Every structure is written in structure tokens, then in C-alpha cells.
Amino acid sequence: MQTPTLAANMIDIDKFSATKLNSDPFEFMVLPGFLKTDKLADIVRDFPSIKQAGSFPADTLNCGPAFIKLIQQLEGDEFRHAVEQKFKLDLTGRPTMITVRGHTDETDGRIHTDSKTKIITMLIYFNETWHESAGRLRLLRSGEDLDDFVAEVEPSIGTLLAFKRSDNSWHGHKPFVGERKALQLNWVLDEQVKRREQKRHGVSAFFKKLFGNKEYNG
Numbered sequence: 001m002q003t004p005t006l007a008a009n010m011i012d013i014d015k016f017s018a019t020k021l022n023s024d025p026f027e028f029m030v031l032p033g034f035l036k037t038d039k040l041a042d043i044v045r046d047f048p049s050i051k052q053a054g055s056f057p058a059d060t061l062n063c064g065p066a067f068i069k070l071i072q073q074l075e076g077d078e079f080r081h082a083v084e085q086k087f088k089l090d091l092t093g094r095p096t097m098i099t100v101r102g103h104t105d106e107t108d109g110r111i112h113t114d115s116k117t118k119i120i121t122m123l124i125y126f127n128e129t130w131h132e133s134a135g136r137l138r139l140l141r142s143g144e145d146l147d148d149f150v151a152e153v154e155p156s157i158g159t160l161l162a163f164k165r166s167d168n169s170w171h172g173h174k175p176f177v178g179e180r181k182a183l184q185l186n187w188v189l190d191e192q193v194k195r196r197e198q199k200r201h202g203v204s205a206f207f208k209k210l211f212g213n214k215e216y217n218g
Helices: 011-017 038-048 065-074 076-087 191-211
Strands: 028-031 094-104 120-124 135-140 149-153 160-164 179-186
Touching: 011 065, 011 076, 011 149, 038 179, 065 076, 065 094, 076 160, 135 160
Parallel strands: none
Antiparallel strands: 028 160, 094 179, 120 160, 120 179, 135 149
């Protein structure tokens, strides 16, 4: 079987490479149209069914073939090289970790920077329309004020947000309760971090499925 290249498939690596990297107040980029238009229907069809809020490890979900192919391409060497060139760093030997969300609740969106174990964070959105003022991720100048933002990202299908984790990579969004589909891709420091984070997300996912969001908020 012939292995297709990224350019022929799910993601637009040329557009990614050509998109400006912002440096103020931290390194980030926003790219609508990161997913190839002619593949969107297949990806939406194969997005896993998630009924609870929370982040779920991708390998614990029932993902369809197109969504699995997207994950494979995001974790592939060609895209990693593009990310390295964009952010001027070496990700050789750094593991990837992918989690998926289908819903958010009132506890999501609080201002944070991501843990120091993460190197790069990427969010890809899968919502076909977004008319809400809430649920739009804001990239912030500080950890104090959600309204003091430099960019606001509409979580519409095919949009990518990528940033380098730092002590001032503050971000958050106004609480939104309901369906809000996203994939998060991280490059992390080492395999120990990946195993620990996957276990943490897996335990959280188990209890959310067992008790529902109102009974368990780990």
C-alpha cells in the first residue's frame, strides 16, 4: 500500500510553514484552514463520540479511520520538522501526546500557562459553526485578566492554534457548557511525562464516564 504524503492529505503543511509566528507576549500562531477542505467531511464523520466534558486520551476513544489518519500525520516526522523550523527548536526524541474533547463545562477555560512538562501545545478545532461569545480561547497578556488579550481564537472547524509553552503563555476562555470539539497535541519532555499524563487523563475519563460531570471533577 502506498503511504500518502501530508501535502496530499489531511493537513496543509505549506500553509502552516507560511503562517506568521507572533512573539508578543509569547510565541504563538493561529491558522484557520489548517485542515484540508476536501477532507473535512471525512474527519467530522470519524470524530469520536464523546458525551462528557474533559480531555480523553485518543487511544481510549473509538476514532474512525480518517481521524486516525489525521493523528498519524500530526505525529509524523514531516510535520514535526515543520514545527521545529517554525519554533526554532529540536523535538528529536520528544514524545507526542494527543487528547480529545467533545464537550466543555463550567469548570473549563480557567486561565493557565500549561505545565512545564509541555514544550509545544497545539489545538485543532472541529466545530462546524460557532456563534457563541463564550468558548473562544484568548491568548492573554497576564494571568490576571481574561479581557486583556492579544488574540481570540474561534473554535471553528479546521482552525489551528499553536504556541510554545512558557511561564507567561497565559490563555483561557469564558465558560461554555455544551459541545465543543477539539484535539490537543503536545510535545512533552519525556516518556515518563507522557505515561503520567495519559494515566491522569485516563483516570479522569473513567470517573467522568462512571459518575458524570456533576459527580466527579478531577
